[in-house]
Amino acid sequence: MKRKTLKKLHSIFLKSNRISGYLFACLVLFTACTNDELQKVENEASVNEVPKTTGTTGKLxxxxxxxxxxxxxxxxxxxxxxxxxxxxxxxxxxxxxxxxxxxxxxxxxxxxxxxxxxxxxxxxxxxxxxxxxxxxxxxxxxxxxxxxxxxxxxxxxxxxxxxxxxxxxxxxxxxxxxxxxxxxxxxxxxxxxxxxxDGLPDAYPTSVIGISANTWKINSFTGTPGSSAVYYDDITTASGVSYNTYNDPNYFYTDGTWTYFKCYRGLGTSSNSSNPRVELRELNNGSAASWDGSVGTHTMTWTVKVDKLPKGENGTTGVLCFGQIHGPSTNSSGVAVDDIIRVQFDGAANQSTGTVKLKISGYITEKVLGGSKSFTGYSLGTSYTFTIKYTGGKVYLYNGSTLVFSQQMDTSTEGNYFKAGNYLQSVKNVSYDGSYGLVGISNLTVSHQ
Structure with a gap:
């Protein structure tokens, strides 16, 4: 067994604030575990560990x-x-x-x-x-x-x-x-x-991030991560869920500063995707937003940090999307557009520290330019303020005030909306094993002019 892997298991024990009988047995018998078996123990432990932030610190x-x-x-x-x-x-x-x-x-x-x-x-x-x-x-x-x-x-x-x-x-x-x-x-x-x-949150995730049922729909899950998790395209349609007080330490919670989006590979998802998500979908007065990238100027600015990447299909890499412009499945020109731009971090499977690449995918790169574009100089656990702008049929991405990427669309530009949160990538058709991605957002604004 690798020293590094053993160290990681020890870290999990420290974070959990408790040693269950199951985990204790794993520690005693660790010399008999293969690396694959130990990875499974790590993933199961990550589900049961107390989240570093749960949003359940109550008022006195x-x-x-x-x-x-x-x-x-x-x-x-x-x-x-x-x-x-x-x-x-x-x-x-x-x-x-x-x-x-x-x-x-x-x-x-x-x-x-x-x-x-x-x-x-x-x-x-x-x-x-x-x-x-x-x-x-x-x-x-x-x-x-x-x-x-x-x-x-x-x-x-x-x-x-x-x-x-x-x-x-x-x-x-x-x-x-x-x-x-x-x-x-x-x-x-x-x-x-x-x-x-009182056991109730001092602040709820929706209020911390400043969203309402008129501006954003929440894609999320109910139930314990795994086979009992149920995906809802609109979490408020789940029994007992209220938008303003929705808080679930498994998927959507806050520490009072950041609203966290936690999503596990191997869970269900929407009918139009094979990758799971805990994500926000832009609304306009409570109805699905839909705007034209050639008419007016449309911007989304959000402060985000990615704390952990999931394990991808190949078992070695991890990618998640934390912001995007979504277009129509097929636009008025008959072109399959779907995701206009996906803003992602690309790194190693289950990575929680260190450097990653900023990866720009979606129609704007994969179809217009022939492939995704990657940029270095980014790290997990670090706060960034990004802005996506779509105006005059051209898409721009800024990190702060610095232009990172821009590209003109080559087809009609109607039927768009913004999304933000945690949309796992490259985990299609995989089984649940406890691996997850974790994204925090502390500020989110949208403008249409």
């Missing part, structure tokens, strides 16, 4: 917890339940400076992030206390210590005490050690709060 939501019961280790007739009645005129009181306490039972273990406590005569004196928590009243940990500093001494209203970090516990005890004037301990009201991640 704070909620008030309701204790199931409350008890104390002594009172003067002002009982513990008074601290949960919502009335600052009632109180729990107990005399003693050696640890009189009141204990709240939440009924089950729950995340706890802060307490609000209102102290009787809290505007006249400081009360010395500790907040202790645990899953058993016989084993409590101090999570807030004001035994020597005390409360503010300036208000009878609820005062907030934030824990250094959220803790999970069933019991919350406030141990009291008298006040700055006497040995009495008196609490009028207690509120316990939990702050947790």
């Amino acid at each position: 939501v704070t909620s008030k917890l309701t204790p199931a019961s409350v008890s104390d280790n002594g009172n003067d007739g002002n009982v513990a339940t008074n601290t949960l009645d919502g009335n600052l005129s009632t109180r729990w009181s107990s005399d003693g400076s050696t640890g009189k306490y009141i204990t709240y039972d939440l009924g089950s273990s729950k995340p706890i992030s802060s307490l609000k406590i209102a102290w009787h005569q809290g505007d006249q004196r400081k009360t010395y206390f500790q907040i202790r928590v645990g899953d058993s009243t016989g084993s409590l940990t101090t999570v807030y210590d004001a035994k020597t500093t005390g409360s503010s001494g300036t208000t009878t209203a609820l005062e907030t005490y934030n824990l250094a970090s959220t803790v999970t516990a069933r019991y919350v005890r406030i141990s009291c050690f008298g006040n700055s004037l006497t040995t009495w301990n008196s609490i009028t009201e207690t509120e316990i709060y939990s702050t947790v991640d």
Whole structure:
């Protein structure tokens, strides 16, 4: 087995943040694996690894917890339940400076992030206390210590005490050690709060990239990558999918800056193609866009980075398209046009770092010029801002402000639309093995003038 391949498997283990029983067995038995078997393990691991960005970092939501019961280790007739009645005129009181306490039972273990406590005569004196928590009243940990500093001494209203970090516990005890004037301990009201991640994305892929159902259609999949994945030419036709909140870490997700398009070889695709895609198709007010490259000026500018190439049919190369102008299958002149221009990165199978070639394919090169055109000086994981322009029957491609390619069309130019995302190339009739391409887009604008 090659040292390089073993290194790659080790990297997969590190990225996954967990070692499943299956992967662990593979590591133990790696000396018996052939290179082909190890490649299969790598590809399967890449499907199960936690994506580096999933778009599921939620916002923090704070909620008030309701204790199931409350008890104390002594009172003067002002009982513990008074601290949960919502009335600052009632109180729990107990005399003693050696640890009189009141204990709240939440009924089950729950995340706890802060307490609000209102102290009787809290505007006249400081009360010395500790907040202790645990899953058993016989084993409590101090999570807030004001035994020597005390409360503010300036208000009878609820005062907030934030824990250094959220803790999970069933019991919350406030141990009291008298006040700055006497040995009495008196609490009028207690509120316990939990702050947790709501599990919903802070931002959704469509909002990050600035698209809407009026401007772009999303080609994507549902289901786990593999035999259960189902392709939809319009993902919003899938059950339960809403355009504005569509987020799937297998195919279409965000880290808040980039919207990611992830596509696996061996999955299904549209009826007009043999290569799978997770891609955007230009719309005009919700309907299929169609414009003429000889009338007006049509531009698409997008900031893109390609993080990984798939494995091609030959097993050694990898190519994917991340932007294109698509034309009609057959134009008004009877010419089969299909893709006018495809902007692609061309490199090695499963490549995720290093240099690649910018490859221009489609009718404009393959038919007009007799073959695709390639350009060096590009790398995976690097951000580029490209612009495709189609005007006067001529196609232009810019990298930033630098003209990379231009060519006049040799046939009629109607029926066009832009596409952007991740369209795998040269993977026709291959089986799913976990290999994928990954594209990030952070800005996408279209202009028709």
